Amino acid sequence: MNNSPLQASLAYAHDHVESFIEQYKALLRIPSIGADPAYRDDVRRAAEWIVAEMERLGIENAQILETKGQPAVYGDWLHAGRDAPTVLLYAHYDVQPVDPLDLWITPPFAPDLREGKLFARGVIDDKSGVFVHLKAFESVMSANGRLPVNVKFIFEGEEESGSPTMEAFIEAHSALLAADVAVISDGGSSDDTPRMMASVRGIVTAEVNIHGPARDLHSGSFGGVVHNPTHMVGKIVGSLHDDEGRIQIPGFYDEVVPVSDAQQALIKANEANAIAQAREETGLETFWGVPDYTFGERATARPTCDVNGIYGGYQGRGAKTVLPAEAGFKVSMRLVDNQDPTDIAKKFTAFVSSFACDTLQLDVEVLSSSWPAETLISGPIARAVIEAYTTTWGKAPRMERGGGSVPIIGMFQHVLGIPVVSMGLAQGSNAHAPNEFYDLAYFGPNVDTAIHFLFNMAC
Ligand SMILES: [Zn+2]
Structure with missing residues (x-):
């Protein structure tokens, strides 16, 4: 068991977790604010940093692919065999603007470690998605010289601007991006339970x-x-x-169309919690909306x-x-x-x-x-994610339906015609706000999760 490819990969990750975090700081120092034209060169510099890191790790065809907006980064490793599935790993390397700057305790692009937390703009949203996938690849590749599945990476540079040119980009590169599933790793959760997105509007x-x-x-x-x-x-x-x-x-x-039974069960299970949370957030006792549907349905499924x-x-x-x-x-x-x-x-x-x-x-x-979209929450691919979390964290992820919108999910579903599963790889808070941080106690477990997922997909 200890000599299995999986165990060897995890051992490599555990041995290198400190140096991973040091290296992560280099990416965090690049102010890749995609929405602000003043940072155009920095956005490209972040894309180039990722391409260079991919090449160093043995990821093939690593390159910047131009869009009508900010550059996308692509790379692949496709030698697991024709019978092995191909997974498309998605994250975004652009970050939110930093204002109000005076509320940051340390500068947003000077990563600072305080009490086990790493503070920097983009540290959980969403350079973490990019970096954790790369370190999972590195761990499996260094330990075994190969991966159990074929992987393609696609990292976006305009997610925080609403992905305005990504649909045309995906259409233009649909053959290159073809895969059995797209894995969306954007953000994560703010506590010690990992989170999977179940739907977006x-x-x-x-x-x-x-x-x-x-x-x-x-x-x-x-x-x-x-x-x-x-x-x-x-x-x-x-x-x-x-x-x-x-x-x-x-x-x-x-x-x-009516939501699936599995999704309906999720709405029901979360109903009381959703109402309590909404009361706290809004200060309202009484809510509004079409009486034919429950609160949970009105908030995410209507x-x-x-x-x-x-x-x-x-x-x-x-x-x-x-x-x-x-x-x-x-x-x-x-x-x-x-x-x-x-x-x-x-x-x-x-x-x-x-x-x-x-x-x-x-x-x-x-x-x-x-586009609206539902992501996988049952079946073999969702199980590969759920078991990756469960093995690593000792508990199942929290599945949450969302009322908000993540355009890229629908683009993958509609343009590429492939299912999408969500796998958050960050624990922390203050995304889109001052003092964004990653709770580093969970950095290693997130790399482990990404490694387990690759092996689970091969079964
Ligand atoms: Zn994000």
Whole structure:
């Protein structure tokens, strides 16, 4: 048993965990803020660092692949044999901006170790996903000279910007990225129980602008004869839902399919906890929404349409008798399986256009969109992840359905046509906030988890 390839790999990882962490700091020092053009060269430098590390480890075809946005990094090792599965390992190396900078105890790109925690921007979101997979590869390769499965790595540089050019990129490289499963390693959990994402919702964001007269007018001179754009905003916004919260956009629910039994069981199991947590976070006792569904269903398994902001007319103190020239609002719609964001964007546009009249001009602009997705939580691939955690941590991972959106998951499912499983490889907190940290007591276990997963996939 001690001489098995798995044990040899784990032994290598355990012997090198200190040097792994030292090396991790070099990647953390590169300020790869993907959303800020001022850091363009640093983003590329981070991509180049990863390519160089891949080459050092014996990962083949290591290269930067250009996108229309930030560079992606690819590498593979495909010598496990034709019968062995091929896994596509995904993480992102771009990081969130760092402001407010004065709230950081130590600078965000000067990794600092305090009380067993490593502080740096991106340390858990998501350079950890990149680095832990590379160290798992290194451990298995150094110990055995080969891997039990074929692996492909794809590391993104624009996740924190919403992956705007990744769908076209994946389409263009679909043959190169072909695999049996995509493993998403983005973030992790904030306590000592590892976490698997079970679902994400898709999203469509849009803005509606309504134009009336050429300039703001006096309501005394023109009230009653000029159509007021804010009235139209109120009319459209008021028509989005019925009194119980059902969305009134024609055809909006047409493609929604009921969640699987396994996912439904997850919703049920987490229902009480989800309500308690929501009460704490919102300060509300009573919640809202379509009464035909439970809280857990409404929060993760049903689509939404929320107005995020309304503008128009005078917002200052006291009265001002203005008849505004324009008004508008912004919406975000969260989508669930198997809604198509393009279809929903069309239906929303048609709904707004149905209010068209001779006296106002209505403009709809779709701002962004992404697919909803469910990830694997049962079956052999999910079991390979669950057992990797269970063996390492002595307990099963927490599976959580999410109400938010991770665009890349739907892209892998829809463009590559492969299943996706989530495997978080970080323990810590403050992602997207000052003083992001990784609790290093769990760094080794996360490398172990990634190693176990490769061997579990080979069985
Ligand atoms: Zn992330």
